Amino acid sequence: MNIDWNAFTPLASLAGGALIGLAAALFVLFNGRIAGISGVLGGLLRPARGDVGWRVAFVLGLVGAPAVYALFTAVPAPRIVAGWVALIVAGLLVGVGTRYGAGCTSGHGVCGLSRLSPRSLVATLTFMGAGFVTVFVLRHLVGI
């Protein structure tokens, strides 16, 4: 395994991670909820009274983050390397998978592990493993 020292950004990673943790902290201490984005979104597809406002607000916060970030410094452009078919297939897999799995990197990875949940540990190890394998197959076996 060779470390990509050019790409590795330990300070920004820790700082950004701490902000993510802070967001989860705010959400649980004020709203009493897990900052699990697949769950926040998924609940919008079965809207219940009194249950829509906070979901829309959270999503708007995420979507509006780049505009706020830009007030302070340039927003780095994302490098979306996947083709259109891959994006659609990936989206479907993420949509179906996060709902059956009851969470994603934020819900299980950040919040679940912070709660010391064995269920979230299993989920996190599983989706991480699937991610590692998928990239290995695509990049080193298939060669895309």
Add this chain to the structure above:
Amino acid sequence: MPILTSLLAGLVFGLGLILSGMADPAKVLGFLDLAGPWDPSLALVMAGAIAVGLVAFALASRRETTLLGLSLKLPAARHIDRRLVGGSLLFGAGWGLAGFCPGPALVALGMGEIKAMAFVAAMLAGMGLFELLERRGKA
């Protein structure tokens, strides 16, 4: 007030994703590419987040209500079943395919990225498919 704190939480979450580089699929894929030039950054992002999260959830577990007086709605499920594992496998595969998971995709959407819009649309379709399958299963 809960609407405002929810908005704030989403915003801070998004800022953290941008700062850490997690809103950049190529950087995420750099972590998932173990056999290639490996970028460990995502592991440190998780570490930073969980360091703060551990404190927050420990505090929350000691409370009857939130700081706004609302009830705590934390998931109580403890079982590890095929849905959890199967769903996580599917999610991980999708994640490895495009380097996007729900949060970063929404942030990229906010940057006006057309490809992110396609991903989000497909993701919502996938979530909708889940809803359909669930309802049919209960019919």
